[in-house]
Amino acid sequence: MNNLRxxxxxxxxxxxxxxxxxxxxxxGQSVLLLGLVAGCALLIAAFLSTPLSLYILVYSMLLSPxxxxxxxxxxxxxxxGVTLRFDDFLLVMIGFVWLVxxxxxxxxxxxxxxxxxxxxxxxxxxxxxATLMGVxxxxxxxxxxxxxxxxxxxxxxxxxxxxxxxxxLDDAKKLATAAMFTCFLVSLFAIGQIPSGERASAPFEGExxxxxxxxxxxxxxxxxxxxxxxxxxxxPKKLPLLILMGAGSLALLATLSRASFLGAAVIILIVVLxxxxxxxxxxxxxxVGIIASxxxxxxAVKKRIMFTFTQAPEQGQxxxxxxxxxxxxxxxxxxxxxxxxxWKKSPVWGNxxxxxxxMDAMYPRVLTEMGLLGIxxxxxxxxxxxxxxxxxxxxxxxxxxRGFALGFLLGLVGLLVHALGSNTFIxxxxxxxxxxxxxxxxxxxxxxxxxxxxxxxxxxxxxLDEREAQRGLRPA
Numbered sequence: 001m002n003n004l005r006x007x008x009x010x011x012x013x014x015x016x017x018x019x020x021x022x023x024x025x026x027x028g029q030s031v032l033l034l035g036l037v038a039g040c041a042l043l044i045a046a047f048l049s050t051p052l053s054l055y056i057l058v059y060s061m062l063l064s065p066x067x068x069x070x071x072x073x074x075x076x077x078x079x080x081g082v083t084l085r086f087d088d089f090l091l092v093m094i095g096f097v098w099l100v101x102x103x104x105x106x107x108x109x110x111x112x113x114x115x116x117x118x119x120x121x122x123x124x125x126x127x128x129x130a131t132l133m134g135v136x137x138x139x140x141x142x143x144x145x146x147x148x149x150x151x152x153x154x155x156x157x158x159x160x161x162x163x164x165x166x167x168x169l170d171d172a173k174k175l176a177t178a179a180m181f182t183c184f185l186v187s188l189f190a191i192g193q194i195p196s197g198e199r200a201s202a203p204f205e206g207e208x209x210x211x212x213x214x215x216x217x218x219x220x221x222x223x224x225x226x227x228x229x230x231x232x233x234x235x236p237k238k239l240p241l242l243i244l245m246g247a248g249s250l251a252l253l254a255t256l257s258r259a260s261f262l263g264a265a266v267i268i269l270i271v272v273l274x275x276x277x278x279x280x281x282x283x284x285x286x287x288v289g290i291i292a293s294x295x296x297x298x299x300a301v302k303k304r305i306m307f308t309f310t311q312a313p314e315q316g317q318x319x320x321x322x323x324x325x326x327x328x329x330x331x332x333x334x335x336x337x338x339x340x341x342x343w344k345k346s347p348v349w350g351n352x353x354x355x356x357x358x359m360d361a362m363y364p365r366v367l368t369e370m371g372l373l374g375i376x377x378x379x380x381x382x383x384x385x386x387x388x389x390x391x392x393x394x395x396x397x398x399x400x401x402r403g404f405a406l407g408f409l410l411g412l413v414g415l416l417v418h419a420l421g422s423n424t425f426i427x428x429x430x431x432x433x434x435x436x437x438x439x440x441x442x443x444x445x446x447x448x449x450x451x452x453x454x455x456x457x458x459x460x461x462x463x464l465d466e467r468e469a470q471r472g473l474r475p476a
Contacts (some may be wrong), residue, residue, distance in 0.1 A: 098161055116384055116438070126376075130349040134351050144354050162439035163446075187250065191247065199211040199254070201255070204466060216259070216418045219260050219267070224411055225241050227403045227404060227408065230403075233399040266409075266413060312389040343367050350373075365423055366378050393449055396444060415434065
């Protein structure tokens with residue numbers, strides 16, 4: 001405790017905590033008191049230890065309650081309010097403390113230069129500009145557009161905060177381990193819902209739940225685990241990863257999310273092609289497992305997949321050739337057609353965030369809300385993410401880093417497929433883990449570049465000395 005120093009900022013925070021608790025106790029508001037105590041404890045943790053606050057944030061990503069704020073619907077939201085969760089407030093709190101401490105200490109720039117800074121800023125500016133134009137044209141309610149933009153962009157804030165807070169590869173690996181342990185807890189929660197006969201969803205998702213959101217999250221986390229397993233020497237102890245892989249796979253199946261199944265299938269195909277030349281035995285085992293899937297796949301999963309083509313005739317179903325697809329898939333197919341009709345009215349910057357009709361598919365939603373400007377910004381961001389992952393995989397400083405980078409690449413591909421039938425890249429419960437790993441991989445990339453520059457320095461000076469000696473400028 002001798003190393004713990006309380007500065008003026010921390011003293012002010014502790015004073016505010018004491019005053020808040022005293023007021024709550026005097027008014028007899030027990031719920032308010034509990035909330036104040038929890039919030040103040042987290043605020044103190046953020047002041048005293050940024051790494052500790054990041055761990056709390058990682059565990060809260062999928063394990064925090066949510067609150068629907070009504071009265072914010074309209075346009076794309078179809079009347080559904082803004083969904084706020086505990087980690088939204090936690091992220092704002094930790095971020096505020098981080099910025100204040102950076103401003104006070106001035107030890108380094110609050111935002112480090114990374115390969116994603118430009119693409120992130122491009123996408124953020126495109127989103128805000130499109131929304132502003134939507135407000136001016138009457139498509140977007142100002143308050144609604146503002147809050148939804150904040151909701152969409154908060155995970156970028158998480159990215160910059162983690163990149164700045166993580167100072168070593170060891171810290172990055174510990175945060176990644178915490179994220180995987182959270183995944184294990186979520187998987188157990190999802191497995192526990194199987195006996196109920198309902199589709200599994202993440203904890204604290206309200207009365208209805210969002211199985212598709214849990215499915216997208218599981219696709220990404222299982223891809224991270226897969227990257228570690230198939231990268232040589234990335235995981236000396238494979239048993240914990242295999243246990244997590246089994247639990248996560250059961251959780252994914254329990255969601256009965258067809259978009260998630262499709263994303264997982266594409267990842268499996270890529271992995272099979274990737275390992276076929278190095279591990280032919282593993283390739284044959286996976287191939288046999290895929291061929292035998294109709295026999296070992298649970299009946300609920302098979303029925304869910306076949307439901308796409310066997311639903312009883314209903315109004316609103318779409319026919320593809322001679323095949324009739326279910327109403328849910330039909331709605332998604334119509335959203336693609338509808339997006340082009342809406343996009344034609346404002347092709348350059350779209351109708352703004354929440355300015356168009358609700359579409360449960362990422363690509364047509366970006367097209368209608370942000371137009372060609374948004375599509376270009378989105379593609380630039382995706383390409384930059386892929387290039388970052390590939391570069392880190394090729395030149396990572398150690399096998400675990402390369403394994404995480406490979407898993408990130410697989411997860412990115414899986415989410416791109418998942419986004420065909422979901423708003424994947426604006427769903428916070430998927431994007432928070434995604435941008436956490438993007439930040440960790442970016443940190444590894446920056447450290448790798450720094451070490452290469454350090455190694456190149458002496459070599460450069462030695463070659464310069466040799467050249468000057470050859471020219472007679474200095475003795476050999």
